[in-house]
Amino acid sequence: MLVHRLGAPSDLDPLLERVRDVRVVMIGEATHGSHDYYRIREQLTRRLIAECGFSFVAVEGDWPDCDRVNSSVTAAPGGAVEPQTTLERFERWPTWMWSNAETARFCRWLRAWNLERPEPSRVGFHGLDVYSLWESMQAIFDYLGEEDPASLEAAQDAYRCFEPYGKQVEEYGLASRFVSARCEQEVVRLLARTREHAATDGPGAFSAWQNAEVVAGAERYYREMVAGGPGSWNIRDGHMADTLDRLLDRYGPGARGVVWAHNTHVGDARATDMAADGMLNIGQLARERYGPDGVVLIGFGSYRGTVTAAPRWGSPAEAMVVPPARPGSLEHRLHELMPDRAVLVFGGPDQPGWVTDALDHRAIGVVYDPSFESWGNYVPTRLGERYDAFVWCDETSALHPLPALTTLGEMETYPAGV
Template sequence: MLVQRLGAPSDFDPLLERVRDARIVLIGEATHGNYDYYRLREQLTRRLIAECGFSFVAVEGDWPDCDRVHRSVTAAPGGAADPRVALERFERWPTWMWANAEVARFCSWLRAWNVERPQDARAGFHGLDVYSLWESMQAIFDYLGEEDPGSLEAAQDAYRCFEPYGKRVEEYGMASRFVSARCEEEVVRLLARTREQAAADGPDSFSAWQNAEVVAGAERYYRSMVGGGPESWNIRDTHMTDTLDRLLERYGPGARGVVWAHNTHVGDARATDMAADGMVNIGQLARERHGADEVVLVGFGGYRGTVIAAPRWGSPAEAMVVPPARPGSVEHRLHELMPERAVLVFGGDDQPGWVTGTADHRAIGVVYDPSFESWGNYVPTRLGERYDALIWCDETTALHPLPALTTPGEMETYPAGV
């Protein structure tokens, strides 16, 4: 194991050496509302793009929202000249996950970096998630109306099937327990027609295809959600991994991708208690599909500080105090052993017992109650197996949300929101 104190972006050199020729680098976060994690992830990602030639950033966000950001950062026709404008259009609660000053700064840098390069060499920004059923449906209508009016019937059939439930997709999930209420057939037809049309080259074609994949994934997700258990989680993370693979194929031979998501999606689920519950995640699936040498998983951890989160699902965000990590946890041990900020690169035969053994590792979602620290908010973890590297911040501060329109969030990640 190698430990490097962090003080400047150049201090990521040992981690970049570990990346080498990896095709995918997944970079986590221990909370969705922390300035330090986002800032350090930004610094690392800038180097991956500028020095290592990574092709895109794919985040735990909705495809249509992130597609507006993508058009801005790549200076595509119709894209906003300022990426902040695209980020402020995020509406799904919790908007602060991506509509924040830290992401806006990165996107402004990415646009400036991109405009100095040919269009086909510009780094993209994409969403991996599965939730945007209605937004993706509308995007498909817009695309087919211009490119393939003959396929609009399939889209209209799918829309009519979901329409009785309005935007209350949880009601569709409940109703789908009865075969007559399911929209599977209509969605399959929509996906087939859109995929066929999207066989032509062009970013708009690919985006329409991906929106159809979102509709198909969302239908499966909401139908499984009402049954409880790990199935809906697995559908979501499998969809995100499938999207990652489609992006790699779309960007062509030699493409390399960076993923931004919560530690619970990035760190290999097999090194946690998630495996015993039958759950998989992006980190595990990426390793299985591409091989461990092609994938680098980077987690984050912190001892105490402040975070942006909400006390209840759908309520306004606020800055909350994160208390010192509980004794025996990964974070408590690193507080005792590590400098204020450091990057730990795992591997080799000299790994200590606290890296190879199991210890609780803190995970904070968009809903947070610090009083739960005595019994919740932690995931039993074998650190050196879950990640290839960990970025450590002893004390952290809350990020800075942008003003954004907010609509009620979905219930699918309730109550924690990771």
């Protein structure tokens, strides 16, 4: 195992060396609201793009919202000149995950980088998540109305099937448990038409196809969510993994992708108690699909600080105090052993027990209650198996949200809003 003090961006060199030849790098975060995680992740991603030739960034966000960001950062026709304006249009709670000053800074850099390069080699920004059923339906209508009017009927049939449930799609999931209120046939028909069109057309058709995949994934997700348990989580992470596959295919031979998501998605589920609960995640799926030499999983952690989060599901975000990690946890051990900031790259013989043994590893979602620290907010983890590398920040500060109007929400995700 290699331990390297982290200060200047050049101190990320050991990570760059570790990821130089892999196809996918997944960079996590122990919260959705810590400035330090976003800033270090940005610095690492800039170098992955500039020095290693990575093709796109894919985040734990909605496809339609991120598609507007992609149009801006790639300077596509009709795209916003200032990427921050596209981030300020994010409406789904929790908006601060991507509508924040840290992401805006990265997107401005990415647009400037892309403007110096020919269009085919520009680096994209895409969403992996499954929640945007209605927004994806509208995007499909917009595309088909201009490019493929003959396929509008399939989209209209799918829309009419969901329409009785309004924007509360979870009501569709509840209804499907008791009556034959299923929309699979309509969704499959829509998916087939957009997939066929995408095979012969450009980026617009691919985006329409991906929106149809979101509709299909959301239909399965909401039906499973009302039953409780790990099924909806597995559908969601399976959808994100499949979206990553499609992006790699879309960018062509030699394409390489960077993924930004919570540690709970990025760190291999098999090295945690998630596996015993029947859960998988995109980190596990990436290792299975691309092989251990084709992907690097990078986690984050801290001992104390502040975080942007909400006290209840759907409520406004606020800056909260994150107390010192509880005794016996991984974070408490690293506080004792590590400098204020460090990069850990795992591998080799004779790794210490805190790398190989199962220790509690803190995970803070979009909803956070510091009083739960004595019994919740931790995932038993074998650190060296869950990640290939780990970034340690002893103390972190809260993320800086952009002004945003939240008009859309979801039922609370399983588990714990991550």
